[in-house]
Amino acid sequence: MSLLSNTAILLDKELRTEFRSRELLTTTAVFILIVLVLFSFAINPGTEEARQFAPGLLWLAILFASSLMFQSCFLREQTNDTLSSLRLAVSDPFAIFLAKLIANTLFLLLTELMMLPFFAIFYNIPLWSKLPVLILVLFVGSLGISIAGTAISAISAQARMRELLLPLLLLPLLTPVLVVSSLVTASLLDREPIVQWKGIGFLAVFDLIFLTALWLFGEYLLEE
Amino acid sequence: MTALRIPPTGLRFENIDKRYGGLFALRRISFEIAPGECVVLAGRNGSGKTTLLRVAAQIVKPTAGKLSFPGADAALPANGRPGYVAHTTMVYDELTAEENLLLFGKLQNVENPAARAEELLREVGLMERRDSLVRTFSRGMRQRIAIARALIHRPSVLLFDEPATGLDPPGITWLANSLREVNRAGCTVVMSLHGESEISALATRAVQLDAGRVIADTQSGASLHSILTFGSA
Structure with a gap:
C-alpha cells in the first residue's frame, strides 16, 4: 500500500515538474520529428519500400529520442541531491523507479501520439483503422524502453562519462525491443495487415522480466 | 520551532568503516551520542565529516560496522529517520x-x-x-x-552538514536560534562545522575527525574551543 501511495505521490511530482519545464517532452518530440522528416526525403512515400522501412525508422527515432530523455531522468535529481532526500523519505526505493518509469512511459507515449499524424503524412501510410492495435504496440514497446532506460539512467548518472555510458548500455539492451516492435508495426501497417500477437507477447514478457529485475535489484542502483 | 511529539533518540556508531574503492573515508568509528545532545563534528576538509553524517542519515551504507538509534520508538517509523540538511538544499x-x-x-x-x-x-x-x-x-x-x-x-535526530554555508549574519543568528529551540525540545542535533560561530556555541560536545578516524572527543569548554579552531584537543 505504501509502495503504491508513494509511487502516486512521486508520479505527481514527476508530471508536475515536467509539465512546468517541458524540457523532456519538447526535446523528444522535436528529435523524433527531425528524424521522420529527414528520412522521408530518402524514402519515396506511399511505396512498398516506405511501408517496409518506415516502421523501423519510427522505432529507431523513438529509441534515440528516449535515450535523450533518460539522460536527464536521474541527472535532474543530482542538481540539489534530491535523490538522497527521496531515499530518506520513501519506505521502498522501488517507488522512485516505478514513478519515474511510469512518467517516462507516459511522456514517450504522448510524444509518439503527437508524432503519429506526421508519420502518416510523411510516409503516406494510413493509420486510422489500425490505431487501437498500434497504440497497444507503442505502449508495450515504450514500456520496455522506459523500464530498461530508467534502470540504465540510474547507473549512468553516477558514472563519470555518463553521456557516453547511457547509449552504450541502453542501445544493445533494447535491440530485441527495437527488432520485435519494428516487425510487429511493419506487419500491422502492411497492405494486408496482420496482428502479430506473438511479437506483442514477447514485448510484454520483456517488460515483465525487466520490471521484476528492477524490483529485485533497483535498490542497489541507488546506493552511493 | 515545533516541539517534538516523539521521544528523543540517540545515535550509536559501532566500528563503522566506509570505503570507496581502496580509499577509506571512515575507519573504525565508534562513539555514542546521547538523546538530546548537541554535537559538533569538526575536522579539516576530507576528514570524513560529511560521510559520517550521510552514514548517520542512512543515505550511505557503511562498508562495515553498525549504526543504531537508541531510544527510537519502533512503532513510529519516522522516529528512526533522521532529518538531514546537506550542503545542497535537497x-x-x-x-x-x-x-x-x-x-x-x-x-x-x-x-x-x-x-x-x-x-x-x-x-x-x-x-x-x-x-x-x-x-x-x-x-x-x-x-x-x-x-x-x-x-x-x-525527527528526533537532526543532522546538519555545515549549516551556516552561504548564510549572512542575520541568517546565522536565525539558524542558531532555531537549532537552540529544536534542541531544547528534545531533538538530538549533530552538525559539522568549520571554526567557531553562534551556531557552534550551542554545542555541548565536539568530536574531531582526521583521515576518517576520531582523534578527539570532548565536552569541556577549552578543549571544545581548541577542536573547533583546529588546535590540538
Whole structure:
C-alpha cells in the first residue's frame, strides 16, 4: 500500500515538474520529428519500400529520442541531491523507479501520439483503422524502453562519462525491443495487415522480466 | 520551532568503516551520542565529516560496522529517520516551497501534511513566498526551506552538514536560534562545522575527525574551543 501511495505521490511530482519545464517532452518530440522528416526525403512515400522501412525508422527515432530523455531522468535529481532526500523519505526505493518509469512511459507515449499524424503524412501510410492495435504496440514497446532506460539512467548518472555510458548500455539492451516492435508495426501497417500477437507477447514478457529485475535489484542502483 | 511529539533518540556508531574503492573515508568509528545532545563534528576538509553524517542519515551504507538509534520508538517509523540538511538544499527547484514540503510530508506519512507544511513555512519565515518556485529563492531562503524539509516529519535526530554555508549574519543568528529551540525540545542535533560561530556555541560536545578516524572527543569548554579552531584537543 505504501509502495503504491508513494509511487502516486512521486508520479505527481514527476508530471508536475515536467509539465512546468517541458524540457523532456519538447526535446523528444522535436528529435523524433527531425528524424521522420529527414528520412522521408530518402524514402519515396506511399511505396512498398516506405511501408517496409518506415516502421523501423519510427522505432529507431523513438529509441534515440528516449535515450535523450533518460539522460536527464536521474541527472535532474543530482542538481540539489534530491535523490538522497527521496531515499530518506520513501519506505521502498522501488517507488522512485516505478514513478519515474511510469512518467517516462507516459511522456514517450504522448510524444509518439503527437508524432503519429506526421508519420502518416510523411510516409503516406494510413493509420486510422489500425490505431487501437498500434497504440497497444507503442505502449508495450515504450514500456520496455522506459523500464530498461530508467534502470540504465540510474547507473549512468553516477558514472563519470555518463553521456557516453547511457547509449552504450541502453542501445544493445533494447535491440530485441527495437527488432520485435519494428516487425510487429511493419506487419500491422502492411497492405494486408496482420496482428502479430506473438511479437506483442514477447514485448510484454520483456517488460515483465525487466520490471521484476528492477524490483529485485533497483535498490542497489541507488546506493552511493 | 515545533516541539517534538516523539521521544528523543540517540545515535550509536559501532566500528563503522566506509570505503570507496581502496580509499577509506571512515575507519573504525565508534562513539555514542546521547538523546538530546548537541554535537559538533569538526575536522579539516576530507576528514570524513560529511560521510559520517550521510552514514548517520542512512543515505550511505557503511562498508562495515553498525549504526543504531537508541531510544527510537519502533512503532513510529519516522522516529528512526533522521532529518538531514546537506550542503545542497535537497528540494526541487521546479516546485514551490509549499509543494516541496507537501511532497516530503506525504511521502513520510505525516499526519495532515498541509497543516504541518503551513506551520513550518510560518516558522521559517517563508509563508509569504509559499507559492514561489524554489529556484527564485535566495541562498538564505533556500537554506530555510531545506531546514523545513528536514523537520517535516518531526525527527528526533537532526543532522546538519555545515549549516551556516552561504548564510549572512542575520541568517546565522536565525539558524542558531532555531537549532537552540529544536534542541531544547528534545531533538538530538549533530552538525559539522568549520571554526567557531553562534551556531557552534550551542554545542555541548565536539568530536574531531582526521583521515576518517576520531582523534578527539570532548565536552569541556577549552578543549571544545581548541577542536573547533583546529588546535590540538
